[in-house]
Amino acid sequence: MTKKSKNRRETSARDVFIKRVTGMGRAISSRVAFAGNLAVFSLSTLFWLVVKGPRRETLTRSFFNIGVLSLPVVMLTGTFIGMVLAVQAFPQFKVIGMETRIGAAINLSLVKELGPVLAATMLAGRVGSAIAAELGTMRVTEQIDALSSMGVNPVHYLVTPRFLACLILIPGLTLFADLMGVIGGAFFSIKLLDVDWSYYWEYSRHAVAMYDVLAGMFKSVFFGGAIALICCHQGFRCGAGAEGVGKAATSSFVLSFVAILFLDLLLDVMLDQFHELVLGGQSGSVV
Amino acid sequence: MASNQEVDATIGLDSSRTIEGSVFIGPDGVKKVLRRRPPLLEINSLNVIFGENQVLRDITLKIRRGETVAIIGESGCGKTVLLKTMIGLVAPTSGEVLFKGENLATLSDKELTEARSHYGFVFQMAALFDSMTIAENVSFPLRQHHKEMKRREVSERVERLLEEVGLNPSVVWNKTPSEISGGMRKRVGFARALAMDPEIMLYDEPTTGLDPIMSDVVNELMINARDRHHVAGVLVTHDMKSAVKVANRLVMLYPHALLKPDEPQMIFDGTADEIWRCEDKRVAQFIRGEAGDRIRDMSMDD
Numbered sequence: 001m002t003k004k005s006k007n008r009r010e011t012s013a014r015d016v017f018i019k020r021v022t023g024m025g026r027a028i029s030s031r032v033a034f035a036g037n038l039a040v041f042s043l044s045t046l047f048w049l050v051v052k053g054p055r056r057e058t059l060t061r062s063f064f065n066i067g068v069l070s071l072p073v074v075m076l077t078g079t080f081i082g083m084v085l086a087v088q089a090f091p092q093f094k095v096i097g098m099e100t101r102i103g104a105a106i107n108l109s110l111v112k113e114l115g116p117v118l119a120a121t122m123l124a125g126r127v128g129s130a131i132a133a134e135l136g137t138m139r140v141t142e143q144i145d146a147l148s149s150m151g152v153n154p155v156h157y158l159v160t161p162r163f164l165a166c167l168i169l170i171p172g173l174t175l176f177a178d179l180m181g182v183i184g185g186a187f188f189s190i191k192l193l194d195v196d197w198s199y200y201w202e203y204s205r206h207a208v209a210m211y212d213v214l215a216g217m218f219k220s221v222f223f224g225g226a227i228a229l230i231c232c233h234q235g236f237r238c239g240a241g242a243e244g245v246g247k248a249a250t251s252s253f254v255l256s257f258v259a260i261l262f263l264d265l266l267l268d269v270m271l272d273q274f275h276e277l278v279l280g281g282q283s284g285s286v287v
Numbered sequence: 288m289a290s291n292q293e294v295d296a297t298i299g300l301d302s303s304r305t306i307e308g309s310v311f312i313g314p315d316g317v318k319k320v321l322r323r324r325p326p327l328l329e330i331n332s333l334n335v336i337f338g339e340n341q342v343l344r345d346i347t348l349k350i351r352r353g354e355t356v357a358i359i360g361e362s363g364c365g366k367t368v369l370l371k372t373m374i375g376l377v378a379p380t381s382g383e384v385l386f387k388g389e390n391l392a393t394l395s396d397k398e399l400t401e402a403r404s405h406y407g408f409v410f411q412m413a414a415l416f417d418s419m420t421i422a423e424n425v426s427f428p429l430r431q432h433h434k435e436m437k438r439r440e441v442s443e444r445v446e447r448l449l450e451e452v453g454l455n456p457s458v459v460w461n462k463t464p465s466e467i468s469g470g471m472r473k474r475v476g477f478a479r480a481l482a483m484d485p486e487i488m489l490y491d492e493p494t495t496g497l498d499p500i501m502s503d504v505v506n507e508l509m510i511n512a513r514d515r516h517h518v519a520g521v522l523v524t525h526d527m528k529s530a531v532k533v534a535n536r537l538v539m540l541y542p543h544a545l546l547k548p549d550e551p552q553m554i555f556d557g558t559a560d561e562i563w564r565c566e567d568k569r570v571a572q573f574i575r576g577e578a579g580d581r582i583r584d585m586s587m588d589d
Binding site for chain 2: 152153
């Protein structure tokens with residue numbers, strides 16, 4: 001009796017162990033398959049971009065949706081971030097008696113990090129989710145199958161214009177986010193916190209180099225490409241029904257945001273190395 | 288002396304009565320060899336498996352020029368999957384789908400695109416593009432594949448196609464799919480499928496969700512497509528009335544999950560007359576629409 005119950009316990013422990021290992025294996029293999037699928041999808045997009053560029057009518061519509069319609073929200077975000085930075089940084093700088101240098105801190109943070117990352121985040125939220133939801137709905141209602149059945153490659157027709165629009169327009173959006181952040185930060189610091197304007201701009205000018213602005217814009221190109229590919233991919237592999245479309249929209253934003261942060265870190269490290277080795281590290285600093 | 292002469296066989300609507308590959312002496316005394324033309328679409332030993340779920344098992348089917356084949360069977364038996372493999376939208380796990388003798392799976396992207404331009408596909412929910420007007424939807428394949436066509440030519444063709452499916456072009460021209468009824472959407476989908484003068488039309492439950500009158504309109508459109516445009520057709524449907532009226536041949540699939548290991552999945556292949564005389568209980572149950580033991584089986588599953 002005791003031996004029997006011991007055997008049963010051992011069997012059940014073994015079953016649990018096998019179940020866990022199987023579950024882990026399944027989770028790993030599904031993630032690897034997802035990564036492979038995304039890679040194939042990205043290569044297919046690049047292939048179609050090179051072989052046969054997108055049609056003008058689809059490109060114009062994507063440029064309008066992604067560029068023009070995103071501009072207000074990106075500018076608004078930039079303005080508020082500039083002002084929030086001023087509110088947060090001012091007391092710290094005041095404690096050490098360096099409140100006139102607040103402009104350098106705000107503007108450097110904006111052009112190097114916050115401008116590109118927030119413009120990309122806004123693009124992922126406003127445009128990326130919409131792309132995933134639109135393509136997901138097209139998948140669910142068989143519109144993507146209809147394209148294929150008419151001898152039109154869906155990646156060429158639907159993905160390449162969106163990818164190109166994100167890639168080309170995000171540096172411009174970043175620049176506007178930077179600009180509005182600079183204006184917002186300056187307005188709050190000078191008008192409401194009484195920071196001397198001449199010192200504010202003088203220290204900003206010393207701290208922010210053209211390289212910083214260009215580096216931010218350079219990073220944004222990668223963010224734009226990643227957002228377009230991830231969101232289109234999520235739309236294409238959307239599950240059935242309204243739930244599938246909702247999940248595609250949510251996961252497209254989450255994955256895009258993670259990709260933005262990962263790429264930001266990677267590109268910062270690479271750009272710092274490049275800056276050190278090629279440009280000799282000559283750049284502005286806050287202090 | 289009579290000389291040998293090869294001629295293409297004219298495939299009759301009833302393929303079982305067509306004499307192919309035979310030799311005969313014509314009225315002019317010339318010995319003629321009727322050459323066998325390959326079927327327009329040929330499916331050999333097709334298997335489709337999604338994950339751990341087998342949907343189609345060992346399906347072999349030939350679609351000849353000019354004939355319309357109805358694929359019937361209960362929900363979930365793989366009819367739509369079979370239809371989508373015929374145009375390469377679903378890749379077979381094993382087996383082959385040959386269009387005019389070419390295996391779709393081995394074609395390059397460009398060749399597959401070219402092959403698909405000979406198909407017309409009418410989707411269950413029409414699958415019209417929401418962002419386009421009705422005219423833009425119907426002209427879409429023309430604009431994609433016939434860039435040499437002038438705008439006026441495209442407009443005239445779209446107008447003709449809309450009239451052919453019984454729609455008034457001036458009424459629907461600038462409307463979007465959301466502004467028209469389900470029956471009208473189906474007919475627009477029909478017009479779009481006909482735009483490229485296809486050689487084969489694939490219909491995925493075209494009468495589902497329509498009232499009886501509109502269903503019959505769609506049936507007439509399918510017959511019209513076969514008779515006037517000489518296209519072959521594959522009709523997937525649950526609607527026996529539609530299948531019997533439109534098709535020359537009926538094929539019935541049975542759900543793979545309910546099959547015994549050695550049973551074929553295609554449980555019937557014959558004419559409309561033959562299906563009513565079929566002694567297979569499963570076929571009889573489906574065409575008469577009887578629940579039979581299914582309710583008991585379902586409660587046992589629960």
